[in-house]
Amino acid sequence: MSTRREPNGQPSARPEVVPARAVDALDPQRLDNQLCFAVYAAAHAFGRAYRTLLAEHDLTYPQYLVLLVLWEEEGLTVKEIGTRLFLDSGTLTPLLKRLEGSGHVRRARDRADERQVSIFLTPKGRELQGRMACIPDQAGGMTGLELGHRRELLDHLVNLRSGLHDGAANGLERAAEQA
Known part of the structure; x- marks a missing residue:
């Protein structure tokens, strides 16, 4: 790795800019995924x-x-x-x-x-x-989702939470068994 230089030839205090790598929309390590x-x-x-x-x-x-x-x-x-x-x-x-x-x-x-x-x-x-009493409808309206879609999302999130909770509990049990 080379040291970045200022126009006067002195080493630069600024970090070297690393060119961005090609973005793969399906990359599992991409933040948006x-x-x-x-x-x-x-x-x-x-x-x-x-x-x-x-x-x-x-x-x-x-x-x-x-x-x-x-x-x-x-x-x-x-x-x-x-x-x-x-x-x-x-x-x-x-x-x-x-x-x-x-x-x-x-x-x-x-x-x-x-x-x-x-x-x-x-x-x-x-x-x-x-x-x-109006707060839930106001908050729901801010999501941009229709009521049916909000209900469906809620069901998915409850299932997600339960799955993560159960998965974490099972992981702890397995770790205890292996110890």
Whole structure:
């Protein structure tokens, strides 16, 4: 490899430009062919879209997800909410404290087991459900997909998540067997 030189003959401080290789649209190592990257980038795009939609309600996307869970079923423990959202308690606890501080939820210790904390909506948190009923349709509309296609994509993504979860669990079992 030769050293790049400036017009005065001195070695250049700029890195040598490597010519781009021919692009193969089917190359499995091409970024645009990575399913994981497409899902990752779509998740970030959703985050930006929801940030806009939730700003007037002074909520973050993870807080909104917690409220969605509680609108379905109140009184869940922190662990149960975490299981539904695929979040650990270390991530969920500060989020729940902020929701409590804003008056949307209240936390209550279980009398039988003080280690368990159940989460309940406040009247303010329940009232928010009606005001936010339009959010799913607004977010869905931002995707540019028809409702039927969104439903189909959701089914595919749920299957993808399940497959990855099952595959990871099976991989751990195989690794344990080989150890």
